[in-house]
Amino acid sequence: MMRLQSIPEKAFEVAGSVVGFSGSVFIALQIRAELASTATSISPVFILGFLLNYTFWILYGIRFRRVAVWLVNAVAAVFQAGLLVLVLIKTGSVSGISVWCRGP
Secondary structure, X not given: OHHHHHOOHHHHHHHHHHHHHHHHHHHHHHHHHHXXXXXXXXXXXXXXXXXXXXXXXXXXXXXXXXXXXXXXXXXXXXXXXXXXXXXXXXXXXXXXXXXHHHOO
C-alpha cells in the first residue's frame, strides 16, 4: 500500500483519464459495429445499466471536483446514450425513428 501512496495524485489523474477515454473508444467501436449490422444482440437494459453507472460517476466527479472522473464518464455517457438509442431503434422500441435507421 505504501507504493501507491508514493505515486503523485496527478499521475493517477492522467492514468485515469487515459483508461477512461479508452473505455469510450470501445463504446464507439460497438456503435460502429451496430451501425454495420441489421440486427442487435445487445439488451437495452444492459446498456441502460452502464448509462446509469456512468451518470453516477459523473455526479461523483462533480461532487469531489475530480475532472478525470466526471469528464471521462460524461464522454462515455454520451456514447452509451447514443448506443442505447441505436439499439432501441433496431429493436423497434422507438418505432417513429426506426424508418430513419433502416433507410428507404
